[in-house]
Amino acid sequence: MSVPIKATMEKVPGGMMLIPLLIGAVLGTFAPDSAKFFGSFTGALFTGGTTILAVFYVCMGASIDIKATPYILKKGGVLFGSKVLFAIIIGVIAGRFLGELPIDGGLLSGLSVLAILAALNDTNGGMYMALMGQYGKPKDVAAYSVMTLESGPFLTMVTLGVAGLSAFPWQALVGAIIPLLLGAILGALDPAMRKFLSSAAPVLIPFFALALGFGLNLGQVLNAGLLGVALGLFVLIAGGAVLFFADKLTGGSGIAGLAAATTAGNAATVPMLVAAANPAYAPAAGPATVLVAASVVVTAIGCPLMVAWYAKRLRTKEAVASPEVTAAV
Template sequence: MTVPIKAAIDKIPGGMMLIPLLLGAVIHTFAPGAGSFFGSFTGAFFTGLAPILAVFFFCLGATLEVRSTPYIMKKGGVLLGSKIAFAALIGIVAGRILGEAPIEGGFFAGLSVLAIVAALNDTNGGLYISLMGQYGRKKDAGAYSIMSLESGPFLTMVTLGIAGLAAFPWQALVGAILPLALGMLVGNLDPKMRALLAPAVPAMVPFLGLALGLTINLTSVVDAGLLGILLGLFVVLGGGLVLFLADKISGGDGVAGLAAATTAGNAALVPAIVAEANPIYAPAAETATVLVAASTVVTAILCPVITSAWSRRVNRNTQNAPAEDTPPDETPSPAHAETAPTPAASRAHHALPPT
């Protein structure tokens, strides 16, 4: 007898990250001493998020090819640059109002600059590639090979520094990007190493989610519910407008820009890493993690709806955007996505009303 565990998880937006994260949060909430009770490898896993992340980003870096076509460099650069610039602008404005600490009372209790910037800075690669396969152009899907450079805490750290908030020592900044950079070096020097390491990226996602969940108390999830939805709406609508205009200005039809207006499941890992690098952000880290995770779900639900609606307007005579043949090197490896889209996941994104 077999149980379709993966098929069931794939039906949930960002499920490979979110389901293990929720499981870990349940364990941490109701059995906070489980790690020390079991000890050994099990106990180490309860506090092992940082080394798991280091391996994950190294493997992810190995999938990124330095050699790209000019079109992919242009499209990916425009979308990446627009996303970073918008996050920096919002970070500067919010930083002047909030500072490093989260809001302590009222409806916006728990909201912080850390949560906002982390939610804006990282695109859901699996969903982007899936949407471009359904509604966009293949060569636009290839742009994610450039956009995936936003993965990890580096850009969030830089953005917080630009916003005039507490900066990070240069060693922390280098350390945040070093695994990704070394992975890129190894993967580009030897394609066989890329082929070896690439499959580890999607395989590690549920372990990252579980390790992160083991740091979250579910009482904070209840407190952040509606606020997380609003943060996701801001990413989809505010960030989507900026990316849409950037895509149009660069010669696109806007579909790629709208498809990039999401929060990656991996982004939920960023607040904890940032707090570890600079303890001044520790008070904001737990609620920021919950808010970013909520934004991941909200954007995964709304982004496909908005993208498909705009695609139908652009291409009134066909449901899907025109598919253009492109060389193989213009299509990114599925390993670039934090949840590589399977056919079942792709159908779920398209068929279910939430996605």
């Protein structure tokens, strides 16, 4: 008997990340000692998220093509730069009010600069490539090779430092990007290694999600509620507006900018990694993880709808402006 587990999980936006995350959270909430009880490989599976992520970022790095064409560098560079610059501006503003710690009461309970920046800094690459494959050009799809530099905690660490919050020792910053660079070097030296490593990245997602979820408490998940939805809408609408105009200013249609207005599934791992590098962010890491996970879902649902609407609008305008339609009218 065949059970369509993978197909069912993929029907849920970000399902390969979110479903194992929820399973881990259930175990962590109702059986928090299970990792110690079983120990050995089972315990490592529940608690070895950082190690699994290190391998994941090597595999992600291998997918970066450092021989990208000038157009790809331009398109990807504009989207990458716009997203990072917007995150820095928001980080500087929010940092003046929040500091390193999360808000501890009221409707915004759990919100932190760490949560906002982790949600803004990393694009859902699979969704971007799928949307650009449908509504854009092949070279627009390839622009994501530049945007993969967003992956991991490095940019969030830098942004927090720029925002005037607790900085990180240079060793932590370098250590956060070495796995990605290692993968990029291996992929550049040997196309076979690029194919081998990059194809392994999706396999690792549910495993580090399970370990990540094990460190969460479902009470935090319930508390995220509307605040998590609001964070996702902020990424989608405010972030999307910035990326849209950046794309337009560089000769694009705006579709690529809208397609990049998402939060990557692996962005939910960033708060824990940041806290591991600087304990000042430990109180914010748990709530931030939940909020970022909510942003993943909201943007995964909203972004395709937004891109499809705008692409249809563009097609309508082009049809009206075409000579054939004008003659017919």
